[in-house]
Amino acid sequence: MHFHHLHFYVRDVAFWRDWFVHKLAFQTVFESAHAAAVSGSKRANDKIAVSPTVLQQGMIEIWLSGLASTPTVKSYLHRHPPGLVDVGFASDRFDQLLSRVRCQGATILSEVTVAANGYRQCQIQGWADLRHTLVEVSPQWSQQWAQQWAQARAVKVSPPGDSPDSPPDLPWLGMIDHVVLNVPKGQLVEASNWYQRVFGLEAGQQFDINTTRSGLRSQVLIHPEGTVQIPINEPTDASSQIQEFLHHNRGAGVQHVALQSGNAVSAIAHFRQQGLKLISVPDTYYQALKARTDCPIADTSAASRQQILLDWPRGGQQGMLLQTFTQPIFAEPTFFFEIIERSTYDEAGQLKQVQGFGEGNFQALFEAIEQAQLKRANEQNRL
Numbered sequence: 001m002h003f004h005h006l007h008f009y010v011r012d013v014a015f016w017r018d019w020f021v022h023k024l025a026f027q028t029v030f031e032s033a034h035a036a037a038v039s040g041s042k043r044a045n046d047k048i049a050v051s052p053t054v055l056q057q058g059m060i061e062i063w064l065s066g067l068a069s070t071p072t073v074k075s076y077l078h079r080h081p082p083g084l085v086d087v088g089f090a091s092d093r094f095d096q097l098l099s100r101v102r103c104q105g106a107t108i109l110s111e112v113t114v115a116a117n118g119y120r121q122c123q124i125q126g127w128a129d130l131r132h133t134l135v136e137v138s139p140q141w142s143q144q145w146a147q148q149w150a151q152a153r154a155v156k157v158s159p160p161g162d163s164p165d166s167p168p169d170l171p172w173l174g175m176i177d178h179v180v181l182n183v184p185k186g187q188l189v190e191a192s193n194w195y196q197r198v199f200g201l202e203a204g205q206q207f208d209i210n211t212t213r214s215g216l217r218s219q220v221l222i223h224p225e226g227t228v229q230i231p232i233n234e235p236t237d238a239s240s241q242i243q244e245f246l247h248h249n250r251g252a253g254v255q256h257v258a259l260q261s262g263n264a265v266s267a268i269a270h271f272r273q274q275g276l277k278l279i280s281v282p283d284t285y286y287q288a289l290k291a292r293t294d295c296p297i298a299d300t301s302a303a304s305r306q307q308i309l310l311d312w313p314r315g316g317q318q319g320m321l322l323q324t325f326t327q328p329i330f331a332e333p334t335f336f337f338e339i340i341e342r343s344t345y346d347e348a349g350q351l352k353q354v355q356g357f358g359e360g361n362f363q364a365l366f367e368a369i370e371q372a373q374l375k376r377a378n379e380q381n382r383l
Contacts, residue, residue, distance in 0.1 A: 001089050001090070001091045001097065001199065001200075001223050001225065001226040001228050002089070002090045002091070002137075002142050002226045002227045002228060003087070003088070003089065003090070003175070003176035003179070003227060003228060004061065004088035004089055004090035004133070004135045004137070005054075005061035005062070005063050005086075005087075005088035005133070005135075006060075006061070006062055006063065006084055006086075006087060006088070006176070006179075006257060007052060007063040007064075007065065007084070007085055007086035007087075007088065007131075007133070008062065008063065008064050008065070008082065008083065008084050008085065009065055009066075009073045009076050009077055009082060009083065009085045010064055010065070010066055010082045011066060011067055011077065011082060012066060013032065013053050013064045013065065013066040013069075016064050017031070017053050017055065017064060019329075020055050020062055020064075021055065022274055022275075023271065023274050023275060023276045024057070024172075024173065024259075024271065024274075024276065024337075025057060025171070025172045025173070025270070025271075025274075026055040026056065026057045026060075026062060027055060027056055027057065028053065028054070028055050029054050029055065029056045030051070030053065030054040031053050032050045032051050032052060032053045032064075032065075032069070050065070050066075050068060050069045050070070051069075052064055052065045052069065053065075057171050057172070057173050057174075058171040058173055058174035058175055059174060059175040059176070060173055060174070060175060060176055060259060061088075063086070063088075076129065079129070079250060079251075080129065080249060080250050080251065080253070081248065081249065081250070081330060081331070081332045081334055082330050083249065083253055083254065083330065083334055083335045084179075084253070084254040084257065084335055085129070085130065085131055085253075086123070086130075086131040086132065086133055087126070087130065087131075087132055087179050087254065088132065088133040088134075088135055089132055089133070089134055089135065089199070089228065090135045090136075090137045090141065090142070091134065091135070091136065091137065091226075092136070092137050092138060092139045092141065092142075094119075094120055094134065094136035097134055097199075098112070098122065098134060100198070100199075100200065101124055101134070101198050101199070104197050104198045106124045106125065106198050107124060107125035108122060108123075108124055109122075109123045109124060109125055109131065110122055110123040119135065119136040119137060119138075120136040121133055121134060121135045121136060122134055127181060127183065127191050127194060127195070127252060128183070128251050128252035128253065129251060129252070129253065130181065130252070130253060130254065142226075142227075170262050170263065172261060172263075172266075172267040172270060172271070173259045173260065173261050173267065173339070174259075174260050174261065174262055175227070175259075175260045176227075176257060176258070176259060176260070177229065177258035177259065177260040177338075177340050177342075178229035178230065178231060178257070178258045179229075179230050179254055179257050179258075180230070180231045180232075180233060180254065180255050180256050180257070180258075181230060181231070181232045181233070181252065181253070181254055181255070182232075182233050182234070182242050182245050182246060182249075182252060182253060182254075182255045183232060183233070183234050183246075183252045184234065184235075184246055184251075184252060185234050185235050185236070185243075186234070187234060187252070188217060188219055188232055188233075188234040189219075191232050191252075192219045192221060192232055195221050195230060195232070196221065199223065199228075200223065200224070201221040201222060201223050201228065201230065202221065202222055202223070202224055203219060203220075203221060204219075204220035204221065204222045204229075205220045206218065206219050206220070207220075208236075210236070214235070214236070214237050214239040214240040214241065214243075215235075215236040215237060215240060216233050216234065216235055216236060216240055216241075216242045217233070217234050217236055218231050218232065218233045218234075219231070219232050220232075233255070242255070244333060245333070245334055248332040248333055248334050249332075249334045253334070253335075254335065255334070255335065255336070256325065256335065256336045256337060256338050257337055257338065258323070258337075258338035258339070258340045259337060259338070259339055259340070260340055260341065260342065261339055261340065261341050262341065263341065264308060264322040264323070264324070264339055264340070264341035265302050265303060265306055265308065265322070267339060268306045268308060268324055268339060269306055271339075272306070276326060277326060277327040278307060278324055278325065278326050278327065279307070279324065279325045279326070279327060280307060281307045281308075281309060281324075285309070286300075286304050289310060294312070295310070295312070295320075297320065303322065306324070307324060308322050308323065308324045309322070309323050309324060310322055311323075312354070313354070319342070319343040319344060319352070319353065319354030320343045320354060321340065321341070321342060321343070321354050322340065322341040322343070323338055323339065323340040323341070324338070324339055325337070325338050325339075326338075326339075342354045342355070
């Protein structure tokens with residue numbers, strides 16, 4: 001099982017199509033009739049169900065549906081702000097996956113249909129108002145592009161400079177790395193058990209992050225035969241930034257998605273030039289970084305200029321993790337993107353990719369998001 005697509009429900013499809021194209025270098029591969037009509041200043045028929053607009057970069061598909069798409073979208077946007085509503089899963093064992101979710105009592109929202117490419121799909125209810133579309137793919141679907149991505153990355157490492165020139169044959173962003181779900185306090189165990197039971201995910205790392213002001217608890221879930229990784233977070237107190245998300249989202253939902261890059265330094269430099277807004281990393285983070293003597297790269301100045309967080313296993317011999325995070329992309333402080341690079345390293349003649357989620361960065365990230373949270377609160381108090 002692999003990630004297939006991210007389906008956002010938004011109010012203005014044309015605006016967000018252009019945002020993904022200009023800010024994150026996606027390409028439009030299918031434009032809904034409604035989005036095209038809006039772009040051309042023509043009147044669309046809101047009574048007709050409209051297929052989502054589809055954008056792509058590497059193995060990442062973004063689907064966009066607006067108010068005029070279906071009654072389901074309109075109903076969702078009446079209860080929640082715009083956001084990521086459907087996380088699609090691809091499988092070359094569709095019958096086996098569908099049988100499992102049925103046996104485990106998952107709610108089927110739309111029965112099996114056959115797409116234009118001849119493959120099947122259906123949609124089930126996920127946790128709270130989250131949905132999951134199950135998409136049938138060929139056994140070669142994941143292998144073909146993943147091999148191309150791995151081969152390209154094996155010969156390309158982040159340079160010491162931060163030139164925004166794209167490496168040849170390598171997109172800025174290549175695949176969905178992980179999807180983070182936030183749930184109310186007390187629901188972490190129940191939600192984790194549901195995803196393990198329904199999809200066969202396995203429990204991985206557990207984290208507890210605390211500052212002097214707030215905290216969170218996290219459980220990572222990983223599919224044993226695929227690329228699906230889903231950390232689930234719950235707040236530990238009322239002032240947590242997880243609780244802030246739950247308040248503005250009006251319930252559980254996806255807080256962020258990590259998109260994997262083969263060259264994070266150059267990609268982020270490019271995205272900054274395009275006007276993408278990213279978090280500010282405290283100066284204390286880079287001061288503390290200098291105290292670590294086992295850094296795998298000699299020059300971290302480019303990463304520092306681009307405000308990238310760096311983490312690596314002790315000793316520095318097993319690769320490096322580079323990551324940064326956008327500001328919330330919608331009007332309310334809900335959804336944001338993570339851009340992550342997992343460097344490769346050689347171990348006994350085998351090329352491996354660094355794992356984990358930047359555990360050494362969690363505290364710095366949490367504090368950076370918390371500072372933005374405090375800033376929003378102060379601005380609101382002045383109004």
